[in-house]
Amino acid sequence: MSTRDPYEKTFPAVAPTRGRGFAHTWWGHAWLRALEESALDGTQVKQGRRYARSGAVGAVSVRPGGLTAVVRDPDGTAHRTDVLVQELTEAEWDRLLDLAAAEAGHIAALLDREVPPELAEDAAAAGVELLPGIGDLDPRCDCGEWDHCAHTAALCYQVARLLDQDPFVLLLLRGRGERGLVDELARRSTAEAARAAPRAPADEGVPAAEVFAAGAALPALPPVPGLPQAPGQPPTLDTEVEPEPHLDVDAVEFLAQAAAAEAHRRLAEALAPGHADRAPTAPLTLAQDAVRLTAEAGDFRVRSRLAAATGRSRADMELAVRAWGFGAAPGLAALEDDWTPDRSTLARARTALAAAWADGEAPVLRRVRARWTEAGTGRQLRLGREGRWWPYRREAGRWIPSGPSAPDPGAALEAEPAA
Numbered sequence: 497m498s499t500r501d502p503y504e505k506t507f508p509a510v511a512p513t514r515g516r517g518f519a520h521t522w523w524g525h526a527w528l529r530a531l532e533e534s535a536l537d538g539t540q541v542k543q544g545r546r547y548a549r550s551g552a553v554g555a556v557s558v559r560p561g562g563l564t565a566v567v568r569d570p571d572g573t574a575h576r577t578d579v580l581v582q583e584l585t586e587a588e589w590d591r592l593l594d595l596a597a598a599e600a601g602h603i604a605a606l607l608d609r610e611v612p613p614e615l616a617e618d619a620a621a622a623g624v625e626l627l628p629g630i631g632d633l634d635p636r637c638d639c640g641e642w643d644h645c646a647h648t649a650a651l652c653y654q655v656a657r658l659l660d661q662d663p664f665v666l667l668l669l670r671g672r673g674e675r676g677l678v679d680e681l682a683r684r685s686t687a688e689a690a691r692a693a694p695r696a697p698a699d700e701g702v703p704a705a706e707v708f709a710a711g712a713a714l715p716a717l718p719p720v721p722g723l724p725q726a727p728g729q730p731p732t733l734d735t736e737v738e739p740e741p742h743l744d745v746d747a748v749e750f751l752a753q754a755a756a757a758e759a760h761r762r763l764a765e766a767l768a769p770g771h772a773d774r775a776p777t778a779p780l781t782l783a784q785d786a787v788r789l790t791a792e793a794g795d796f797r798v799r800s801r802l803a804a805a806t807g808r809s810r811a812d813m814e815l816a817v818r819a820w821g822f823g824a825a826p827g828l829a830a831l832e833d834d835w836t837p838d839r840s841t842l843a844r845a846r847t848a849l850a851a852a853w854a855d856g857e858a859p860v861l862r863r864v865r866a867r868w869t870e871a872g873t874g875r876q877l878r879l880g881r882e883g884r885w886w887p888y889r890r891e892a893g894r895w896i897p898s899g900p901s902a903p904d905p906g907a908a909l910e911a912e913p914a915a
Contacts, residue, residue, distance in 0.1 A: 503673050504559040505665070507658055512551035517737055519656040523611045523627060523666065527659055529731045530628040531652040535644040538732070544649020553654040560671040563655055567637075567647040577647040579655075580634035583671035588624045593677075595619055597684035607678070611663045626670070723767050727753070727760035747798055754792050777825075782806075784825050787816045819897045823886070830878045830886040831897060836865045837879065845879055845905075852906030859909070870909070877905050887911055 519525045535541045547553065547567060554566040563579045584592065595618050596602045605612045611626075619626045635641075635648035644652075658665045664674040730752035733745045765771060780788065786806045790813055793799050803813035819831040837845060849861065849868070861868040866879040874890030884901035885908040902908040 503668070504557060505668065507556045507558065509554045509556075510551060510654065510657065513549055518545070518548065518653045519660055521611070521660050521663075522613060523616070523663060524656045524660040525731070526627045527656050527666075528653070530630060530633050531644065531649060532731055533630045533729055534633060535649065537643065540641075540644055540646050541649045543646035544644070544651075545653055547646055547650035548653035553650050556651065556654055556658065558655075558658070558665055558668055560668060563651060563669070565651050565654070567650050575647045576638045577651050578636040579648055579651055580636065581628060581669045582632060583669075584624065589672065591622045592619050592624045592626065593680055593684055595622065597681050597687075600685065603681050603685060606663065606681075609662055609664075611666075626666070720767065723764055724760065727756040729753075730756060744797075744801075746795060747801065750793060750795060750798050751789075754789055757792065780825060784828060787813070787820045787828055788824075791817045791820050815894070815896065822897050822900045826880050826882050826884070826901070827886065827897065830880050830901070833881070834865055834867070835881065841879075844883075848885075849905050852904055852909075868905075875909060877909050885909075 552568045557564040561583045566574050567577045568574050602612050602615045616626050635644045637645050637647045739745050783806050786802045790799050790802045803810050819827045860871040868877045876888040878886040885905040886901045887898045887908045888895045889898040899911045
């Protein structure tokens with residue numbers, strides 16, 4: 497590494513490498529996510545990864561607000577390539593340095609070339625984004641592309657290696673050199689320790705009434721952030737490195753996407769009006785969650801593996817997915833829970849059945865446990881433990897869920913069967 501001035505560092509080119517990832521630290525992976533989730537053309541990103549792996553990236557110059565390198569195409573054509581990063585403002589630096597100096601462990605970790613995740617989280621909570629996010633890496637290349645091209649992507653992959661080795665590269669990009677940062681952290685740490693030194697107790701306390709009255713003058717809490725329009729997109733695991741034996745990369749990517757979708761759904765429920773008044777729902781069992789995941793899976797192999805893991809045949813799993821689509825866990829229970837109502841539950845069910853049809857119009861229903869089958873037809877009603885009625889129809893020798901539940905058995909039985 498060579499240094500041209502206190503605020504710019506140049507790192508030499510790296511020889512071609514094979515068979516290893518570009519980032520191993522959490523902050524290195526965060527840098528790559530900012531690239532991979534921002535680029536509109538995934539093909540360019542993959543090509544850039546190959547360029548970086550082949551040694552096509554020349555010496556990398558790092559300075560406040562930007563990176564520069566010469567990246568060569570396979571035919572030897574050289575391209576001046578830059579990636580710009582927003583510098584932190586003086587106010588943001590002040591908040592970040594105060595947070596770092598407040599914890600001796602943060603300073604020690606930075607000097608050991610590590611970024612404590614707690615520091616990044618506290619900084620984000622204080623409005624300082626230490627790590628770049630989607631759209632924060634601004635590509636510039638003389639090849640003419642306006643978005644990330646293979647050359648800017650290759651530069652970003654190469655810088656991920658540098659960040660792994662030295663997180664002060666990231667801090668330099670954000671606007672401060674290492675020496676000045678270390679000196680400033682030492683100064684603030686000393687001042688923090690002096691403020692925290694024990695002091696003589698005050699002679700008089702503060703009346704409780706004053707403290708209570710002061711609470712009314714506090715500012716209101718900030719509004720709750722809005723719900724994102726869609727779940728986040730997990731990073732791709734296509735790193736051109738052979739996965740560990742028995743690791744199904746497609747399944748892992750599916751689980752990551754399913755987790756993001758479930759988190760988005762739960763957040764939408766939490767932000768919906770009246771959420772605080774709703775009774776909490778029971779957590780899903782492993783078997784129920786497997787059906788939920790199968791309903792979201794488009795990959796045939798993933799669906800087959802989930803069926804096998806729960807001891808279901810593919811046909812049984814497809815039937816369970818259909819039931820789940822009509823009513824989630826209660827719908828699945830109506831399919832698989834063949835229970836017997838107690839006397840009081842059965843009395844309420846008979847009352848509901850008697851009230852569902854006018855005199856002379858009631859169908860002939862034969863009950864077995866919590867299932868009422870209409871005589872001479874292929875229709876059936878199932879009573880769920882939650883008190884709702886679920887319609888079923890007979891098809892190819894099996895009872896198939898035919899629609900969502902209803903509180904009224906007549907409405908459930910007469911509903912148009914779903915395709």
